[in-house]
Amino acid sequence: MLEIFVKRKVRQYFNTYHSKKDSTSLVNDDFVIVSKNCWGGQFYKWIDKPYNTPFVGLFLCGPCYIKLLKNFDHYLKQELKFVGVSKYKTNIKKEYPIALLDDIEIHFQHYENEEEAIEKWNRRKERLLKYKNRDNFFFTICDRRGATDAIIKEFHSLPYKNKLSFGLKQIDGLSIGQHVKVYDNPDRKKTAVHNGKKLFKLTFLYFDLINWINTGTIKRTRFKA
Secondary structure (H helix, E strand, O other), X not given: OXXXXXXXXXXXXXXXXXXXXXXXXXXXXXXXXXXXXXXXXXXXXXXXXXXXXXXXXXXXXXXXXXXXXXXXXXXXXXXXXXXXXXXOOOOOOOOOOEEEEOOEEEEOOOOOOHHHHHHHHHHHHHHHHOOXXXXXXXXXXXXXXXXXXXXXXXXXXXXXXXXXXXXXXXXXXXXXXXXXXXXXXXXXOOOOOOOHHHHHHHHOOOEOHHHHHHHOOOXXXXXXX
16 A cells, blocks of 8 residues: 555654654653564664563564463563474574473574573563563564464453554454554465564554553554554
Protein backbone atom coordinates (compact mmCIF):
# COMPACT_ATOMS: atom_id res chain seq x y z
CA MET A 1 0.00 0.00 0.00
CA LEU A 2 1.46 3.33 -1.11
CA GLU A 3 0.28 5.20 1.98
CA ILE A 4 2.17 2.85 4.30
CA PHE A 5 5.32 3.18 2.20
CA VAL A 6 5.13 6.99 2.17
CA LYS A 7 4.38 7.34 5.89
CA ARG A 8 7.18 4.96 6.80
CA LYS A 9 9.70 6.82 4.64
CA VAL A 10 8.65 10.21 6.01
CA ARG A 11 8.99 8.98 9.57
CA GLN A 12 12.35 7.44 8.74
CA TYR A 13 13.54 10.78 7.36
CA PHE A 14 12.50 12.58 10.56
CA ASN A 15 13.61 9.70 12.75
CA THR A 16 15.56 11.74 15.30
CA TYR A 17 12.73 14.22 15.79
CA HIS A 18 10.10 11.53 16.40
CA SER A 19 12.38 9.56 18.70
CA LYS A 20 13.08 12.58 20.91
CA LYS A 21 9.40 13.54 20.89
CA ASP A 22 8.35 10.07 22.03
CA SER A 23 11.06 9.96 24.69
CA THR A 24 9.93 13.32 26.06
CA SER A 25 6.26 12.26 26.02
CA LEU A 26 6.98 9.12 28.02
CA VAL A 27 5.97 9.72 31.65
CA ASN A 28 5.97 6.09 32.77
CA ASP A 29 9.61 5.20 33.38
CA ASP A 30 9.08 2.05 35.43
CA PHE A 31 7.90 -0.34 32.74
CA VAL A 32 9.16 -3.66 31.41
CA ILE A 33 8.70 -4.95 27.85
CA VAL A 34 8.54 -8.70 27.26
CA SER A 35 8.44 -9.76 23.62
CA LYS A 36 9.28 -12.94 21.73
CA ASN A 37 11.71 -11.17 19.39
CA CYS A 38 13.57 -7.90 18.82
CA TRP A 39 10.45 -5.71 18.93
CA GLY A 40 10.90 -4.82 22.60
CA GLY A 41 14.58 -4.07 22.30
CA GLN A 42 13.87 -1.72 19.41
CA PHE A 43 11.50 0.26 21.60
CA TYR A 44 14.10 0.72 24.33
CA LYS A 45 16.58 1.92 21.69
CA TRP A 46 13.96 4.25 20.21
CA ILE A 47 13.39 6.07 23.51
CA ASP A 48 17.06 5.81 24.54
CA LYS A 49 16.38 3.93 27.79
CA PRO A 50 18.33 1.07 29.43
CA TYR A 51 17.07 -2.44 28.70
CA ASN A 52 14.88 -3.34 31.69
CA THR A 53 14.37 -6.77 30.18
CA PRO A 54 16.56 -9.66 29.08
CA PHE A 55 14.34 -10.24 26.02
CA VAL A 56 16.60 -8.27 23.70
CA GLY A 57 18.46 -9.44 20.59
CA LEU A 58 16.88 -12.88 20.76
CA PHE A 59 13.74 -14.79 19.88
CA LEU A 60 11.58 -17.62 21.13
CA CYS A 61 9.37 -19.82 19.00
CA GLY A 62 5.66 -19.72 19.73
CA PRO A 63 5.27 -22.90 21.83
CA CYS A 64 8.22 -22.00 24.06
CA TYR A 65 7.14 -18.39 24.44
CA ILE A 66 3.63 -19.23 25.63
CA LYS A 67 5.07 -21.81 28.03
CA LEU A 68 7.42 -19.15 29.40
CA LEU A 69 4.60 -16.67 29.99
CA LYS A 70 2.38 -19.26 31.67
CA ASN A 71 5.06 -19.88 34.32
CA PHE A 72 7.09 -16.70 34.10
CA ASP A 73 8.56 -16.63 37.61
CA HIS A 74 9.68 -20.25 37.42
CA TYR A 75 11.56 -19.82 34.16
CA LEU A 76 13.29 -16.62 35.25
CA LYS A 77 14.79 -18.53 38.18
CA GLN A 78 16.45 -21.06 35.85
CA GLU A 79 20.03 -20.87 34.60
CA LEU A 80 20.85 -20.88 30.91
CA LYS A 81 22.11 -24.21 29.58
CA PHE A 82 23.46 -24.06 26.05
CA VAL A 83 22.71 -26.66 23.42
CA GLY A 84 24.19 -27.32 20.03
CA VAL A 85 21.05 -27.85 17.98
CA SER A 86 17.56 -26.37 18.07
CA LYS A 87 14.45 -28.53 18.05
CA TYR A 88 12.91 -26.00 15.66
CA LYS A 89 13.57 -25.39 11.98
CA THR A 90 14.40 -21.69 11.84
CA ASN A 91 15.94 -21.37 8.35
CA ILE A 92 18.65 -19.12 9.76
CA LYS A 93 22.07 -19.93 8.31
CA LYS A 94 24.12 -17.87 10.75
CA GLU A 95 25.33 -19.74 13.82
CA TYR A 96 24.45 -18.22 17.19
CA PRO A 97 24.07 -19.39 20.81
CA ILE A 98 20.97 -21.43 21.69
CA ALA A 99 20.09 -22.06 25.32
CA LEU A 100 17.49 -23.79 27.44
CA LEU A 101 15.74 -22.37 30.48
CA ASP A 102 14.52 -25.64 31.94
CA ASP A 103 12.56 -26.93 28.92
CA ILE A 104 12.12 -23.77 26.85
CA GLU A 105 14.49 -22.73 24.08
CA ILE A 106 15.94 -19.25 23.62
CA HIS A 107 17.69 -18.24 20.41
CA PHE A 108 20.35 -15.58 21.04
CA GLN A 109 20.41 -14.62 17.37
CA HIS A 110 22.25 -11.32 17.75
CA TYR A 111 24.93 -12.48 20.21
CA GLU A 112 28.46 -13.47 19.27
CA ASN A 113 28.99 -16.22 21.81
CA GLU A 114 27.69 -17.94 24.94
CA GLU A 115 29.65 -15.68 27.26
CA GLU A 116 28.04 -12.55 25.86
CA ALA A 117 24.60 -14.15 26.01
CA ILE A 118 25.00 -15.20 29.66
CA GLU A 119 26.43 -11.87 30.81
CA LYS A 120 23.76 -9.73 29.16
CA TRP A 121 20.89 -12.08 29.98
CA ASN A 122 21.76 -12.14 33.70
CA ARG A 123 22.46 -8.42 33.94
CA ARG A 124 19.21 -7.45 32.25
CA LYS A 125 17.24 -10.10 34.12
CA GLU A 126 18.35 -8.54 37.41
CA ARG A 127 16.93 -5.21 36.24
CA LEU A 128 13.62 -6.85 35.39
CA LEU A 129 13.41 -8.60 38.76
CA LYS A 130 13.57 -5.24 40.54
CA TYR A 131 10.14 -4.42 39.12
CA LYS A 132 7.48 -6.07 41.27
CA ASN A 133 4.35 -4.51 39.77
CA ARG A 134 3.30 -6.81 36.94
CA ASP A 135 0.63 -4.28 35.94
CA ASN A 136 3.53 -2.27 34.53
CA PHE A 137 4.78 -5.16 32.40
CA PHE A 138 3.87 -5.00 28.70
CA PHE A 139 3.72 -8.30 26.84
CA THR A 140 3.64 -8.71 23.07
CA ILE A 141 3.49 -11.64 20.68
CA CYS A 142 3.42 -11.95 16.90
CA ASP A 143 2.52 -14.73 14.49
CA ARG A 144 6.11 -15.56 13.51
CA ARG A 145 7.89 -18.85 14.24
CA GLY A 146 5.10 -21.14 15.31
CA ALA A 147 2.86 -18.67 17.13
CA THR A 148 -0.43 -20.08 15.84
CA ASP A 149 -3.87 -18.53 16.23
CA ALA A 150 -4.46 -20.89 19.16
CA ILE A 151 -1.25 -19.76 20.88
CA ILE A 152 -2.11 -16.10 20.35
CA LYS A 153 -5.59 -16.66 21.81
CA GLU A 154 -4.02 -18.44 24.78
CA PHE A 155 -1.66 -15.49 25.17
CA HIS A 156 -4.65 -13.17 25.54
CA SER A 157 -6.15 -15.43 28.22
CA LEU A 158 -3.11 -15.03 30.48
CA PRO A 159 -3.61 -12.98 33.67
CA TYR A 160 -1.48 -10.03 32.62
CA LYS A 161 -2.96 -6.56 32.32
CA ASN A 162 -1.08 -5.31 29.25
CA LYS A 163 -1.04 -7.66 26.26
CA LEU A 164 -0.92 -7.02 22.53
CA SER A 165 -0.52 -9.30 19.52
CA PHE A 166 0.42 -8.75 15.88
CA GLY A 167 -0.44 -10.86 12.87
CA LEU A 168 -1.14 -10.82 9.16
CA LYS A 169 -4.78 -11.72 9.71
CA GLN A 170 -7.52 -10.91 12.14
CA ILE A 171 -8.22 -13.61 14.74
CA ASP A 172 -11.78 -14.43 15.72
CA GLY A 173 -12.64 -13.27 19.21
CA LEU A 174 -9.88 -10.66 19.46
CA SER A 175 -10.71 -6.96 19.24
CA ILE A 176 -8.65 -4.26 17.53
CA GLY A 177 -7.56 -3.26 21.03
CA GLN A 178 -6.04 -6.69 21.54
CA HIS A 179 -4.73 -7.73 18.16
CA VAL A 180 -3.12 -5.66 15.40
CA LYS A 181 -3.68 -6.93 11.89
CA VAL A 182 -0.59 -5.85 9.96
CA TYR A 183 -0.96 -5.04 6.29
CA ASP A 184 1.35 -6.66 3.78
CA ASN A 185 1.34 -6.83 0.01
CA PRO A 186 -0.64 -10.00 -0.83
CA ASP A 187 1.60 -10.59 -3.84
CA ARG A 188 4.47 -11.38 -1.46
CA LYS A 189 2.51 -14.37 -0.09
CA LYS A 190 3.89 -13.96 3.41
CA THR A 191 2.54 -16.17 6.18
CA ALA A 192 3.68 -14.04 9.14
CA VAL A 193 4.59 -10.46 10.00
CA HIS A 194 8.06 -8.97 9.55
CA ASN A 195 10.84 -9.64 12.04
CA GLY A 196 10.80 -7.66 15.28
CA LYS A 197 13.01 -4.83 14.04
CA LYS A 198 10.97 -4.20 10.91
CA LEU A 199 7.69 -4.69 12.75
CA PHE A 200 8.64 -2.03 15.29
CA LYS A 201 9.27 0.47 12.49
CA LEU A 202 5.67 -0.04 11.34
CA THR A 203 4.08 0.04 14.79
CA PHE A 204 3.27 3.77 14.73
CA LEU A 205 0.93 3.15 11.80
CA TYR A 206 -1.32 0.96 13.91
CA PHE A 207 -1.40 2.26 17.48
CA ASP A 208 0.03 4.88 19.83
CA LEU A 209 2.81 3.03 21.62
CA ILE A 210 3.68 5.86 24.01
CA ASN A 211 0.04 6.16 25.06
CA TRP A 212 -0.02 2.40 25.77
CA ILE A 213 3.02 2.63 28.04
CA ASN A 214 1.74 5.77 29.79
CA THR A 215 -1.88 4.72 30.30
CA GLY A 216 -2.16 1.00 29.59
CA THR A 217 -4.72 1.80 26.90
CA ILE A 218 -4.42 0.78 23.25
CA LYS A 219 -5.23 3.79 21.10
CA ARG A 220 -5.41 2.69 17.48
CA THR A 221 -4.17 5.11 14.82
CA ARG A 222 -4.59 5.10 11.05
CA PHE A 223 -4.80 1.41 10.17
CA LYS A 224 -7.36 -0.43 12.31
CA ALA A 225 -8.06 -3.57 10.32
